[in-house]
Amino acid sequence: MTRAFNFSAGPATLPESVLRQAQEEMLEWNGAGASIVEMSHRGPEFMAVAAQAEADLRRLIGIPDDYAVLFLAGGATTQQALLALNFAQPGQTVDYVLTGHWGKTAIKQVSPYVTVNVAASSEANGFHDIPARASWQLSDDAAYVHITANETIHGVEFRDTPDVGEVPLFADFSSSIASEPLDVSKYGLIYAGAQKNLGPVGVSVVIVRRDLLERSGQPRADIFDYGSHVARDSMLNTPPTWNWYLAGLVFQWMLAEGGVEEFARRNAVKSGLIYGAIDQSGGFYRNEVVPAARSRMNIPFFLPDDTLNARFVSESKAAGLLALKGHKAVGGIRASLYNALPVEGAQALAAFMRDFQQRNG
Numbered sequence: 120m121t122r123a124f125n126f127s128a129g130p131a132t133l134p135e136s137v138l139r140q141a142q143e144e145m146l147e148w149n150g151a152g153a154s155i156v157e158m159s160h161r162g163p164e165f166m167a168v169a170a171q172a173e174a175d176l177r178r179l180i181g182i183p184d185d186y187a188v189l190f191l192a193g194g195a196t197t198q199q200a201l202l203a204l205n206f207a208q209p210g211q212t213v214d215y216v217l218t219g220h221w222g223k224t225a226i227k228q229v230s231p232y233v234t235v236n237v238a239a240s241s242e243a244n245g246f247h248d249i250p251a252r253a254s255w256q257l258s259d260d261a262a263y264v265h266i267t268a269n270e271t272i273h274g275v276e277f278r279d280t281p282d283v284g285e286v287p288l289f290a291d292f293s294s295s296i297a298s299e300p301l302d303v304s305k306y307g308l309i310y311a312g313a314q315k316n317l318g319p320v321g322v323s324v325v326i327v328r329r330d331l332l333e334r335s336g337q338p339r340a341d342i343f344d345y346g347s348h349v350a351r352d353s354m355l356n357t358p359p360t361w362n363w364y365l366a367g368l369v370f371q372w373m374l375a376e377g378g379v380e381e382f383a384r385r386n387a388v389k390s391g392l393i394y395g396a397i398d399q400s401g402g403f404y405r406n407e408v409v410p411a412a413r414s415r416m417n418i419p420f421f422l423p424d425d426t427l428n429a430r431f432v433s434e435s436k437a438a439g440l441l442a443l444k445g446h447k448a449v450g451g452i453r454a455s456l457y458n459a460l461p462v463e464g465a466q467a468l469a470a471f472m473r474d475f476q477q478r479n480g
């Protein structure tokens with residue numbers, strides 16, 4: 120068996136040791152006579168797995184006690200819609216800072232319920248930058264301000280947490296959570312689909328300041344109510360137990376590897392290798408994002424023409440470098456460098472890029 124280096128944007132590569140442990144535990148978990156995926160979510164076995172995963176995530180990210188942590192089905196897109204239902208009155212204004220594709224999705228999901236003020240947008244320049252905080256037109260009475268911490272498709276990332284005063288800051292961290300130290304206390308709410316940096320698709324993590332759960336929001340069924348999920352420890356209905364378990368193994372792996380400080384170091388090394396190969400290519404490879412806003416997680420880049428883009432994708436795949444085709448909204452190539460992608464993967468890609476340029480430049 121040869122596991123290739125997998126640059127998929129999501130669902131994304133997982134640590135090999137985690138997959139091996141899951142494989143070992145697939146038929147029987149911990150002497151229980153059954154797999155964890157075959158047991159009741161309310162039984163002592165899964166309850167312990169769930170509690171351990173939450174405790175490990177709290178330690179990994181440094182989540183203060185006045186924040187609740189939820190493990191929910193539905194993906195990041197579902198959380199985007201729930202933000203309006205839980206935290207804004209019908210028709211109330213919410214402020215969104217638009218820096219790419221996923222910011223657009225976030226706006227689309229709340230538009231039936233609230234009045235969206237796009238406080239700042241980089242759409243006119245092709246989503247190549249983060250608008251300066253001083254240019255944001257925030258509302259006086261917004262229920263919250265929403266940002267996308269890392270735009271997975273456009274490859275732009277907030278490198279600082281913006282100060283929005285007393286209004287709670289909500290952030291989509293789907294593609295950069297646990298990639299570096301994070302000051303949770305600067306946010307009202309953080310959400311992330313697991314399938315980029317945390318584990319398998321099918322579970323989302325929501326980190327919410329508890330006082331915000333007292334907001335009345337909008338009429339909604341309890342299955343859409345974060346407070347009800349908190350009250351029932353994310354077990355209001357059957358949670359995605361397998362995904363939760365596997366994410367828990369990823370949290371343990373990240374802690375054992377040295378935690379978010381170590382991943383910040385590795386992610387800087389990995390992204391530095393790829394941006395280096397781009398910037399030293401004399402224009403053969405092109406990344407269009409303003410350097411200060413470049414993502415460490417997702418790097419879109421272009422070759423001189425589409426024939427070369429296509430050749431790069433097929434030859435890299437043959438060389439054991441998977442899933443480098445760019446998203447259709449942007450085209451070109453995209454390398455995703457999540458925590459579970461080893462430094463050796465970025466080294467192999469940078470070497471491949473130099474070799475490909477020599478042969479085709």
Ligand SMILES: *Cc1c(COP(=O)(O)O)cnc(C)c1O
Pocket residue numbers: 129193194195196197221267269270271291292293294312315
């Ligand atoms: C992948 C992604 C989403 C969508 O996640 P789903 O789980 O498919 O709903 C939202 N935001 C960002 C930043 C993403 O990377």
